[in-house]
Amino acid sequence: MRITAAVLEHAHAPFEIKDFTLDDPNANEVIVKIVATGLCHTDLAVRDEHIPIGMPIILGHEGAGIVETVGSSVTHVKPGDHVVLAPASCGTCAFCLDGHPSYCENFMSLNFLGHRLDGSYAYHAGKKQIGGFFFYQSSFATYALAHERNIVKVPKDAPLELLGPLGCGLQTGAGSVINVLRPRAGESIAVFGVGPVGLAAIMAAKASGCTTIIAVDVFDNRLKLAEELGATHSINSKTTVVSEVINSEILHGGVHYSIDTTGRNDVINQAVASLRFMGHCAVVGVIPTPKLEIDTAVFTMGRGLSYVIEGDSVPQVFIPQLISLYKNGLFPFDKLVKFYDLEDINEAVADTEKGVTLKAIVRMPQK
Ligand SMILES: [Zn+2]
Numbered sequence: 386m387r388i389t390a391a392v393l394e395h396a397h398a399p400f401e402i403k404d405f406t407l408d409d410p411n412a413n414e415v416i417v418k419i420v421a422t423g424l425c426h427t428d429l430a431v432r433d434e435h436i437p438i439g440m441p442i443i444l445g446h447e448g449a450g451i452v453e454t455v456g457s458s459v460t461h462v463k464p465g466d467h468v469v470l471a472p473a474s475c476g477t478c479a480f481c482l483d484g485h486p487s488y489c490e491n492f493m494s495l496n497f498l499g500h501r502l503d504g505s506y507a508y509h510a511g512k513k514q515i516g517g518f519f520f521y522q523s524s525f526a527t528y529a530l531a532h533e534r535n536i537v538k539v540p541k542d543a544p545l546e547l548l549g550p551l552g553c554g555l556q557t558g559a560g561s562v563i564n565v566l567r568p569r570a571g572e573s574i575a576v577f578g579v580g581p582v583g584l585a586a587i588m589a590a591k592a593s594g595c596t597t598i599i600a601v602d603v604f605d606n607r608l609k610l611a612e613e614l615g616a617t618h619s620i621n622s623k624t625t626v627v628s629e630v631i632n633s634e635i636l637h638g639g640v641h642y643s644i645d646t647t648g649r650n651d652v653i654n655q656a657v658a659s660l661r662f663m664g665h666c667a668v669v670g671v672i673p674t675p676k677l678e679i680d681t682a683v684f685t686m687g688r689g690l691s692y693v694i695e696g697d698s699v700p701q702v703f704i705p706q707l708i709s710l711y712k713n714g715l716f717p718f719d720k721l722v723k724f725y726d727l728e729d730i731n732e733a734v735a736d737t738e739k740g741v742t743l744k745a746i747v748r749m750p751q752k
């Protein structure tokens with residue numbers, strides 16, 4: 386079939402809108418007519434060569450749309466179903482079987498090769514092979530080829546064009562709270578970096594019953610939004626030592642939990658230093674600093690640090706939970722979003738990089 390997609394021809398280049406041919410799905414694959422796709426920093430990490438992957442390639446990995454065609458062995462979705470696309474996982478390794486598909490042994494090869502595991506491509510421009518299969522979806526396109534394992538069926542009364550970011554950035558922040566840290570009602574948390582991932586963590590902390598929720602960032606407009614979404618305190622970290630402010634002015638002894646969304650060495654140190662005894666810090670959603678230097682004395686009192694991928698969620702379980710929270714006013718992520726048309730995708734990128742837009746969602750032309 387013919388599709389229109391935003392393709393990245395070279396590293397550090399803008400996206401180009403072009404037409405391609407997409408092959409029919411294999412037995413375990415699904416073609417989804419994309420309604421809209423979120424823009425996530427991992428798309429830009431590929432553009433900037435932080436993640437090595439062959440080009441040209443069609444990116445996009447927060448897709449939402451309507452099932453168009455299913456492969457011969459797919460039984461859990463049918464044409465017309467509304468779906469969100471999540472990262473792919475194999476379903477057969479020990480981590481998948483244990484309910485942790487974000488740590489799938491085949492995660493890298495299923496999501497970042499640009500082609501199938503057998504080496505075959507599905508996207509073509511004439512005789513030229515075009516990379517796809519980014520998070521096994523490449524959803525900056527009018528149609529996406531996905532795997533039956535990364536399709537999440539969602540209710541038809543949910544606003545489909547809004548839902549794509551639940552498949553990556555928002556499940557990363559919310560899942561790190563709800564699935565990993567698991568705060569109890571009345572506990573405390575500090576979130577370092579309140580971009581979309583951090584704001585999802587703030588909303589999830591409020592929904593979980595945390596009563597002290599501290600937002601930390603260097604941008605006052607983000608801190609203001611964090612307060613609207615549930616933060617009880619906010620700290621601009623530009624000129625203060627955050628752990629000292631928390632300890633002396635907010636919660637003597639420190640917080641139960643902290644989250645770092647920046648991957649920066651100095652920020653991770655502050656996130657750990659803000660913890661009370663036996664507190665837990667989760668570093669989420671980023672390519673972390675290659676060498677973390679930390680004063681290990683903090684760990685002697687039972688404090689812990691984990692790196693968390695994709696909120697350690699089972700997307701087919703967790704994304705419907707987030708939609709349910711949204712419908713009940715407990716996860717108002719629509720407040721983060723700005724929509725762009727596919728032809729304006731480079732404007733979406735520029736606005737995201739300037740910090741003007743928190744979560745850009747690119748709408749596909751509906752022919
Ligand atoms: Zn697996």
Ligand SMILES: [Zn+2]
Pocket residue numbers: 425426427428446553554
């Ligand atoms: Zn992402």
